[in-house]
Amino acid sequence: MDYGVVADGKWSLSCKVGLAWPERLELGTGEEIGKLGKSDDFDMHLTFRHANPDLVEWATERTKDVKDTFSHEDDIVCGTMSYHREWNSKDGLDGRPASILFDLYTPHEVMTSMVRFAENGRFVKSLTLEVRGLEYGWAPDGSIKKWADNADNKMLPVVNVSYELPLLEEPEPDYDDDETKAHRVPQTAVGADLAPLMREMLKFQKWALYALAIIAGAALWMRLR
Incomplete structure (x- = not known):
């Protein structure tokens, strides 16, 4: 576009x-x-x-x-x-x-x-x-x-x-210059605030799944004893 x-x-x-x-x-x-x-x-x-x-x-x-x-x-x-x-x-x-x-x-x-x-x-x-x-x-x-x-x-x-409209911006290309990358950070409310929040939520969900897997494994091991 x-x-x-x-x-x-x-x-x-x-x-x-x-x-x-x-x-x-x-x-x-x-x-x-x-x-x-x-x-x-x-x-x-x-x-x-x-x-x-x-x-x-x-x-x-x-x-x-x-x-x-x-x-x-x-x-x-x-x-x-x-x-x-x-x-x-x-x-x-x-x-x-x-x-x-x-x-x-x-x-x-x-x-x-x-x-x-x-x-x-x-x-x-x-x-x-x-x-x-x-x-x-x-x-x-x-x-x-x-x-x-x-x-x-x-x-x-x-x-x-x-x-x-997509919620998140398209992936940024890789830049060798860190200063150029800093200037390319999205400045809209969705790009600057919501995107990092969603990434943190995804990290939390991933660790929550790991914890559930450990609990389920422990319960199965106790049952098999």
């Missing part, structure tokens, strides 16, 4: 994503994402952005005509899913594959926490989105989704987002 400052001067987090197996998305243009075997050349990218009221209002207006049997009057647009067809320059020297981009509008407090986590090596592990306008395919478990009109209707609203 990459993070940096975007045009509005605020942080964003961006990464390449894919469908969880056996999820599959069939597009009206004939493209398929997540199918078994060799997939077509297709990109999927996701970006967490600050929730700008004007941007949310624009996305809500832009997707208001999307039909969905599961839509509800309480739905609040918190992002968009947009389709971008393959493009190649006339001279054949430049081009880009077809892609689907997810833009998620994230409250300031949440965005600040996610950037801080990213700075300490903790990135989103998995993500679940609720998107209006997709249809279900033939699979009884609902794993096949269809975007039948993506050629004409190139944007759908995201109305719910949930994601999983």
